[in-house]
Amino acid sequence: MGYETELKLFIDGAWRQGEGDMSPVINPASGDTIAELHLASTANIDEALAAAGRAWPAWRALDVEKRGAILHKAASLLRERAESIGRLLTQEQGKPLAEAIGEVTGAAGMFDYFAEEAKRSGGRVLVRPTGQRSIVIPQPVGPTATFTPWNFPIYLLAKKVAAALAAGCTVISKPPEETPGCTGALARALDDAGIPKGVFQLVHGVPDAVSRQLIGSPIIRKISFTGSTAVGKHLMKLAADGMKRITMELGGHAPVLVFDDCDLDKTLDMLVPQKFRNAGQVCVSPTRFFVQEGIYDAFAKGFAERTRGITVGNGLDADTRMGPLANGRRLPAITELVDDAKAKGARVLAGGEPGKGGFFFQPTVLADVPDDAQAMNVEPFGPVALMRPFASEDEALQQANRLPYGLAAFVFTENGRRANRIGDAIESGMVGINTFAISVADAPFGGIKESGFGSEGGAEGLASYQVTKAIHQA
Structure with a gap:
């Protein structure tokens, strides 16, 4: 079976060709170019940003059970398509097919886990005099930009996207250009599961240009990055100008x-x-x-x-x-x-x-x-x-x-x-x-020192896409 898939961007509920430069997709087992990817233009990114901003109020207000049903459906579709998606992953990234299929099913598990974990996300009531109330509640942080690498392109994308969507955030994801077919398949599973327009979007582009545009936009309120320590430090500096919340899962040397x-x-x-x-x-x-x-x-x-x-x-x-x-x-x-x-x-x-x-x-x-x-x-x-x-x-x-x-x-x-x-x-x-x-899925994943900060996975991973609000009433 050859490499057979359409390589497109997913913006505002529609599949479309990017309007930027072309980027080759290479099979690392042979070194051969197996496809060409149209990257996103500046206008494509602007359209995705506007859609994420428009979609957020309705998505955050949607009942958590209904959000969870979409995530469960996407998980089911990923499992049904695990072998075909795994073949795309192997041809783009190189890992053995059994590992690739396992990665797809692991990604499905992330969607299932966070669909349920969001239902358990509660606040607390503080002790106050009779007739007064003080409560602490979590709320979604807002439109989120995620950046993921090529070593586990499906699983690491799912780990971020599932948690953010479950929390009530809209998401623009920039996965690696090396693996557009398999990450596009994850986006298609969400589309087929009924994700509303603008709630999840996938764009490919020149990494530095896309990160600067997304992080620099006032629409984006949270950035989650997995990659090298050097790039993580660069993105932190960009995020500082807008006081963006950030999660950094960086390099290690175990x-x-x-x-x-x-x-x-x-x-x-x-x-x-x-x-x-x-x-x-x-x-x-x-x-x-x-x-x-x-x-x-x-x-x-x-x-x-x-x-x-x-x-x-x-x-x-x-x-x-x-x-x-x-x-x-x-x-x-x-x-x-x-x-x-x-x-x-x-x-x-x-x-x-x-x-x-x-x-x-x-x-x-x-x-x-x-x-x-x-x-x-x-x-x-x-x-x-x-x-x-x-x-x-x-x-x-x-x-x-x-x-x-x-x-x-x-x-x-x-x-x-x-x-x-x-x-x-x-x-x-x-x-x-x-x-x-x-x-x-149910445990926090993250490092300390120059390996970054913040957690993905578990209740901590969900909380990373939430802000805390205290409401006092006398």
Whole structure:
């Protein structure tokens, strides 16, 4: 089955061609251009802004049950179409088809969750003298602009859009230009579910131009961004001029602390597939592996053996376990990090080189990586595992907390007291202890330090699209 879909913008309830420049859509498994996307013009963005402003009063006033019914319907449609949408995602982004289908069903789960969570969003009544009332209520913040990346184009879009719509906000989303087919399919599910005109809109365009126009508009009251720390800081500066509310889910460099009391084989069987999921292009991907000295050699050997057994190829092939990098920009970036680490003394236990054709890079394991290697300080965002030994718990914590990032961290130990200590002491917005299940609909997802602030998912994610109002009556 080939790449078959219409690539259009969704503005004010209508599907239309963008009036801006053309942008190629490239299959990363082959490097071939498979489609052309018409980007939005300034006039297209202005039309979307006006529609979002017009639609907001009616959407915020709509009964929460009726808003939820639309979101549930969109979730049902996403599940029905999961395989076809997943094929679009694999052809645009590269990940194996099973991962792509799982991403679509995960996005459906987000719509279902927030359709119900909005019904539980209440305020409180304050204690006052007889005859007086003071209440605190949440209200939708207003028209929202969302910006999402190419690594999980469906899931990350759904995480923002579902919460914002459930809260009663209208939304203009700018997903990545690399993956317009699959994100357009999410917009079509909302359209087919009966979303009113102007309530949800999807536009593609030159990122800097679109972000400046959306954030600079007085219509937009909230910005939610997932992407790099550098771009996040830039958008924060733009938002400051209008005192816009912002949620920033930025980069990470997840440490993994592996203690000698863990079940080594079980731990390795969990770690290796997780490291190379989506070719390592995951903001919470386990990357810096700090392993207690007594098991370090066995850990490194077992990790490398499992890594060499990973089948790399086109994500549409049934036996593929890791696809290509999502775009050509990642190949030289990963190559530079690996070469720098080798030059500074790291040992290559597996991979270490670009693959053949497309945007492939071998699953790579580097041992004894020194602190001054670039890869230990800059998020690789690719299929590279970095490891080194530690002697004490204090040393492991110092290494984990050394960087200015704090999105996710992972710990493997069977010692309950140690798990409690590490969970408290590690500087990270999310900690997985003997698990990687940290991105779930009912839990907050977000970081600290230069990994951003604010939460997505859970009640906290809904609250990020709300403002608080206190009403006092005497």
